[in-house]
Amino acid sequence: MIINKAYRRLATLLCGAVLAAGLGAGVSTPAQAGMGNTASTYGLLPMDVASAQGLSLFNAQASALYYNPAYLTRDPRGELTLGMMHAAQELRAASQGSPSGGSPVTREGDVLSDAPSQQVLIAMKTDLTDLTKFNHPLYFAFIAGVEKYGEEMLAFNSQTSTEGQFFQYGRQPLFLNLGGGVELFNGITGGASAHVSLRSDATLVASADLAGNTQYERLDVTARPVIRPVVSVNFEWGKVFCGNNDRCGFLGDLETALAFRGHTEARTSVESNITIPGTVVDPGITLLIDTLDSYQPDIYSAGLLYHLSDRFRLALAVEQQNWQDLEDKLDRDTIKDQANVALKDIVVPRIGAEWTVNDSLILTAGAAWQESPLESLQTPDVNYLDSDKTIVGVGASWIVRNPPVLAFPLRLDFGYQFQRLEKREFELTTTRPGVTNPYETVSADGEANIFSGSITVKF
Template identity: 55%
Template sequence: MTMRKLLPAVVAGVGVVCISPAMASMGNIGTTYGVLPSDLASAQALSLFNSQVSATYYNPAYLAQDDRGELTTGLLHADHELRASSLGGAAPLPRSSDTLQDSPSQHTLLGMKTDLSSLTRFNHPLYLGFMLGVEKYGEEMMAFNSQTSVEGQYFEFGRQPLFLNLGGGTQIWRGLDMGLSARITLHSEAELVATSTLGGVTSYETLNVSAKPSIRPIFGMNMDWGESFCGDGNDCWYSGLETAFSFRGYSNTNTTVDSTITIPGTVLDPGINLAISTVDSYQPNIYAAGLAYGRDRWRVGLTVEMQEWSRLEEELEGDTIKDQAVQYKGTPYELKFKDIVVPRLGGEFRLDDTYMVTGGVAFSESPLDSDGSLEVNYLDTDKWILGLGLTAQYKSVPVLAFPVRLDLAYQYQKLETRTFDLYDRRSPSFPQPYESVDAEGDVHVFSGSITLKF
C-alpha cells in the first residue's frame, strides 16, 4: 500500500524530464525520412551525392563539390496513420479504432555551408557545414517518451528529438574528396530528493537536471572517376561516374533519473531510491556505398546501406523501462533485432536551365526480428518508400547577387502487414499472448526548403 501511494511522488519527478505530448521513436529524420527535400525525393538514393548541407549527415565529403556557400531553411511535415487491427486472443482489448498512432512529426530545418580557406595560409578549400532540425516547428527540442504499452507501440515513427550535425569536407586529390562530421545528441540526467506524504504530496524538494552532448562520428569519401583519370578536357566512357562511401556511427538519446524519497514516520532517511535509465531515438552503425552516373541533363544513383541494429539488444539490457523485453532469452516474447540491408534507387532529370525533377524508391526491411516483446510490445514492418520532388533554381533574382534554389518534395511510405503477439505479465493468459494484431500503416511526408547561395 505504501509503495502504491509513493509512486505518484516519484512519477512527478520523473515526468519533469521524460514527459512528452506525443510518442517519440527510435528514428531520426535523416534515416526515417530524409533531411532536405532533395533527400526525401530520391528516397535517399542520391543523398551520398548531394552537395547541400544535408551532406553533413550522409556524406560530408560531398560538401567540397560546390565551392559556393549557402544558407538553407525549410520545413518538414510527416503524417502517420499507423494501425493495429485485432485478430482476437485470450483477452483482446476493446478498441474504438484500429489507428494506434496518428500524431505528426513537424520539423523546422536550418543549415549553412561556407568555405573556410580564407582563415588559413594555405590556398586549399575547406568547407564547413552544419544542419539543424527542431521538432514541432521549432518549439520542441527534446521529444522524448519511453514507455511500455498494452496496445502496442510503433518502433520507428513519431516525434523526433533535436537533429544536429556539424562537419566539413575537402579535396585530397584530383576527383577524390573526404569529409568528417559529428552527429550530436543529448544525454540528460536528473536527481530528485524530496519528502512526501503517503498521498504523494511532496515538500522540501531538490531537483537537479543536466544535459551533456554525445558526439558520434560520420565519415565520408567520394570519387569522380572522370575527373580523376580522364584529365582536363577529355571525355572518357566513365566521365560522369561517381562512387561514394560513408560510415555513420551509432547514436541515441539517453535520460537517467535518480529519485530519493522519504516519508516521515514511514520511510526514514536515507529513504527509498528509484533509478531509471532509458534510451530513445537510437540509430545504429550505418555503412553506405553508392554509385551514380550522370550526363548533362540527367543523373541516376544506387545506394545500398547496411544498418547494424543487432547492437540495440545490448543497449536495452541497461534500460530500466524496456529491459524485461530482452531478459527472457529463448522465449516467444524476447525482443530481438537483426542487421538489415536497405537498397535505394533514384534519379533526377533537368527539364531546362531552371527546373529539375527528382524521384526515388527504396525498400527497408524491418530490423525487428521477433513477433513479440514482453510489455514493450514494439510493432514494426517492412516498408516501401517512394519519393518525388521538384527543384527550381533561379539564377537572377532581384536584390540578390547569387542564385536562389527552391525545393519541394513528397514521400510516401507503405508499411506492409505483419502479425504480432502482445504480452503482459499481468494478463491471466501469460505466458501466452493476450492478443494478436496485424500492424500496417501509411506515412505521408511533405517538405520544402529555400537555399540562398553566396
C-alpha cells in the same frame, strides 16, 4: 496498502517531473517512443525526401553534411537554406482476436498513432579558405532542426504499451550536425562531421507525506552532448585516372561514394530518493530509471552515380544498418529490459534519378525498400510493432537566376515521399500476473506521407 499507493503516486509524479525538468522548457510528450530519427527515416532536405535518399550521397547541398560530407566540395558557392518538413503517418494495429479468451486492452479503433512530425531546418555551407594561409578550398557546414515548426526543441518518450507501439516512428525534435569537406587528391575528396545528441541525468531527493506532497526537495539536472562521427570519401574516377573527365570515356561519368554514420541515441537517467516521515525512514524509497529513445544504428553506405548525359544523373545506393547492436542497450534499459527484443542487421537498397530539364527546372525521383530489423513477434509489456517498408518519392527544384533584390540565384525545392508498411502479425504479451499470454494478436500496417520544402540562397 497506503504505502504502496503513496509509492505509486510518487513514482508517477517524480518520473514526469524529473524527465520534464531534465529535458527543458517547451517540451511536449510524443504520441509514442520510436527507435529512429528524422534524417534516416524520411530524409533531411527535399532532394533527400524526393529521391528516397537514393541521391543523398550525391547531394551538394548542406544535407551532404549528414550523408556524405565529402560531397560539400562539389559546389564551391556558399549557401543558406531554410526548410520545413511535415510527416503525417497513420500507423495501425487491427485486432485479430484474443487467443487467451480475454484482453486487458480496450480498443477505440485500429489507429495507434497519427501524430505528425513537423520540423523546421536551417543549414549553411561556406568556403573557409580565406581563414587559412593555404590556397586550398576548405568547406564548412552546419544543419539544425527543431520539431513542431520551431516550438519544440527537445522531447523524450520511453514507455511500455498494452496496445502496441511502432518501433521506428516517432519524433526527434533536436537535430544538430556540423563539419566539413576537403579535396584530398585530384578527384578524391573526404569529409567528416559530428552528429550531436544529448544525455540527460537527473537526481531528486525529497521528503513526502502519504498523499504524495513533497518537501525539502533537492533537484539536480544535467544534460551533456554525446558526439558521434560521420565520415566519408568520394571518387570522381575520370579525374583520378585521366585528370579530366572529358577524356576518360565511361569512367569520366562515374562517381563512387563511401560513408559511415555512427550510432546515435537520446538517453535519460533518473535517480530519486524519497523518505516518508514516520513511515519510510532514510535511506527511503529509491527510484532508478535509465532509458533511451530516438536510436540510430551504425550505418555503412556505398553509392554509384552515373551521368547518363549532361542533364541526367542516376544513382544506386546501399546501406547496411547494424540494428543488432541495440539489443544489449535495450537489455540495460530499465523500462524495456523485460521485452527481450531480438533484432537483426539489415541492408537497404535505394535508387535515385535527377533530370535537369533546363537552366531553371530540376526533377527528382527515387525509391527504396527497407526490411524490418525487428525479429521478435512478442516483446512483453513493450509490445513493439514493425513492418517492411516500400518507399517512393518525387520532387522538383526551381532555380531563379536573377531574383528581385538578391544579388545571387535563389533555389526553391519541394519533395514528396510515400511510405507503405506491409501487413505483419504480432502477439501482444505482458508480464502482469493473472494474464494468459498472448492476450491479443494484431495485424500491423500503415502509411506515411512526407512533404518537404526549402528555400536556398547561393552566395
